[in-house]
Every structure is written in structure tokens, then in C-alpha cells.
Amino acid sequence: MARTTDFSTWLAKFAADFDKQLNVVLGDELSHDSRLHQAVKYALLGKGKRIRPALCCLVASNGAPNEAVMRTAMAIEAVHTYSLVHDDLPAMDDDCLRRGRATVHVQFDEATAILCGDALLTYAFELLATVDVDAEQRIELVRVLSQSAGHNGMVLGQHLDIDATSQSISFEELQNIHLLKTTELIASAIEMGSVLAGQNTDKWRKFGEKIGMLFQVVDDILDVTADSEQLGKTAGKDDAAQKPTAVSVLGLDEAREFAAQLCATAENGLQQLGVESTNPLNQLPSFLLDRSF
Numbered sequence: 376m377a378r379t380t381d382f383s384t385w386l387a388k389f390a391a392d393f394d395k396q397l398n399v400v401l402g403d404e405l406s407h408d409s410r411l412h413q414a415v416k417y418a419l420l421g422k423g424k425r426i427r428p429a430l431c432c433l434v435a436s437n438g439a440p441n442e443a444v445m446r447t448a449m450a451i452e453a454v455h456t457y458s459l460v461h462d463d464l465p466a467m468d469d470d471c472l473r474r475g476r477a478t479v480h481v482q483f484d485e486a487t488a489i490l491c492g493d494a495l496l497t498y499a500f501e502l503l504a505t506v507d508v509d510a511e512q513r514i515e516l517v518r519v520l521s522q523s524a525g526h527n528g529m530v531l532g533q534h535l536d537i538d539a540t541s542q543s544i545s546f547e548e549l550q551n552i553h554l555l556k557t558t559e560l561i562a563s564a565i566e567m568g569s570v571l572a573g574q575n576t577d578k579w580r581k582f583g584e585k586i587g588m589l590f591q592v593v594d595d596i597l598d599v600t601a602d603s604e605q606l607g608k609t610a611g612k613d614d615a616a617q618k619p620t621a622v623s624v625l626g627l628d629e630a631r632e633f634a635a636q637l638c639a640t641a642e643n644g645l646q647q648l649g650v651e652s653t654n655p656l657n658q659l660p661s662f663l664l665d666r667s668f
């Protein structure tokens with residue numbers, strides 16, 4: 376438990392630094408006096424956990440990012456935030472609460488929320504295009520992020536997730552949805568960190584897949600065990616919307632056991648990657664397993 380608290384402290388500090396730098400960049404690059412720019416800033420500067428940018432920075436630079444790493448991390452967060460804005464729309468999950476406040480279509484309007492998501496997605500690639508690294512690395516960053524977010528990644532996962540609503544699906548089918556909808560982007564944040572660090576991207580990607588799965592299984596558990604205030608989003612939503620989840624398919628106890636197994640596998644993966652003992656990444660799996668928000 377003490378190790379989890381340490382990581383929480385580290386993540387809170389990282390998120391505060393990240394938000395500060397993001398605020399400056401958005402002030403420079405999204406300065407049009409329009410509802411669209413207001414909506415993008417509202418969505419991006421909401422109180423997110425910043426897990427994905429943190430993972431990129433931890434792998435790229437032991438958590439002490441330079442400007443190129445930070446810009447890459449912002450691009451990943453922009454894609455993630457777009458997915459949340461669009462997922463909350465009436466045509467998808469139809470939610471009114473996100474990051475502890477009104478969703479973008481409730482705060483602004485539906486057309487602005489759609490355009491806000493579009494702007495965030497394209498802005499992510501504008502950010503990446505101007506990351507100050509070798510051209511080959513920059514192209515690799517674009518490849519990894521576009522593949523994980525797109526038609527063979529998160530968007531496909533969202534489509535399959537919508538199709539699976541009210542259906543009875545197998546654990547394997549559920550895992551495939553989780554892999555696409557959630558894990559792809561988390562694993563890519565880790566892989567992009569390894570691209571920036573010039574390390575073996577395949578090994579990091581494999582570790583990222585365990586972390587992404589662990590994140591989603593715990594998300595499914597929290598949906599039934601935590602309340603909306605803790606989560607900053609509507610709790611109990613999966614059950615109400617008849618979404619298949621790790622809990623609905625496996626049951627709560629087995630889902631917890633599965634999460635614990637994923638945590639152990641991820642910890643083992645970290646040892647094999649030879650991560651420095653001072654890197655907070657060592658505490659990440661147990662933090663994700665024990666998180667309550």
C-alpha cells in the first residue's frame with residue numbers, strides 16, 4: 376500500500392507540471408476567441424489522471440521530460456481527450472459527467488463537442504509533426520499513434536463495443552474489445568516513450584499491453600464498486616447500459632483475480648526490461664491494481 380501512495384504522490388506532481396505546461400502551449404496555439412477553442416481547452420484542461428502522458432514520460436526519460444517528450448505526451452493526451460468527448464456524445468455513451476464536471480456537449484452544445492473532438496484529434500498530429508527529434512523518430516511516433524487510435528485500433532474497439540451492447544459475448548471477445556478500445560492507446564504511450572528513448576520498442580509494447588488490460592479490468596471493477604464523485608464520471612454506467620465488462624463476464628471476484636494476475640505479469644515484465652530502481656514505473660502495476668479513482 377505504501378508503494379501505491381508513493382506513485383500517487385508522484386503522479387499528482389507530474390499531472391500538475393503537465394497541466395501547467397499544457398496551459399502555456401494551449402494559450403499560444405489555441406488563442407482564437409471562439410467557442411471551439413474554449414471547448415478544446417475545457418476538455419483538455421479538465422482534471423484527467425494524465426496516466427498516458429505520464430507513461431510516455433516515464434519510459435522516455437525516467438519521468439523528467441524535455442520539451443520533445445512533453446509535446447509527444449500532450450499529443451497522446453489530445454487523442455485520449457478526443458475519444459472521451461466523442462464517447463460522451465448522445466449518439467454514443469450519452470453521459471453528462473466527465474472529469475468531475477459537465478461533458479463538453481452539455482457545457483457547450485453537441486455540434487461544438489463534435490468539432491472539439493475533431494480539433495483535438497488533428498491537433499495531436501500537429502503537435503507530433505513539430506516534435507524536435509530526428510525525422511525518422513517523428514515518423515515513427517506518427518505511425519504508432521495513428522495506428523493505435525484509428526480504424527484498426529481504438530475506433531474499431533469503440534465500434535465493436537457499441538455492437539456488443541446488450542449481447543452475451545465470450546471472455547475472448549471481450550478481451551479483444553478491451554485490447555482495441557483501451558489497451559492500444561496505453562500501449563502506444565509506452566511504445567512512443569521507448570521510441571524517444573531509442574529503446575527496444577517491441578518489448579515495451581508487450582509490457583504496455585499488460586498495463587492497458589490491467590487498467591481496463593480495474594476500470595470495469597470500479598464502475599461497480601466506486602461512486603461517481605470518486606470517479607469524476609457516472610458510476611454504474613456499464614451495467615445500466617448493458618455493456619459487457621470483465622465483471623459481467625467473469626463476476627467480481629474472478630475479475631479481481633484476473634487483475635491481480637495481470638499486475639504480477641506486468642511487474643515481471645518490468646524486471647525483464649531492466650528498469651532503473653529509481654524509476655516510479657516500478658510502482659505502476661500495483662498502483663493501477665489498487666487505484667480507487
Ligand code: GRG
Nearest residue numbers: 423424425458459461462474529530533557594
Ligand atoms: C469515441 C473513438 C472513440 C473512442 C472512445 C475512451 C473510449 C473510446 C471510451 C470511453 C469509455 C471507456 C471505458 C473507455 C476505456 C478507456 C478508459 C477507461 C478511459 C478513461 O480513461 P481515464 O480513466 O480518464 O484515464 P481520465 O479522465 O483520467 O483521463
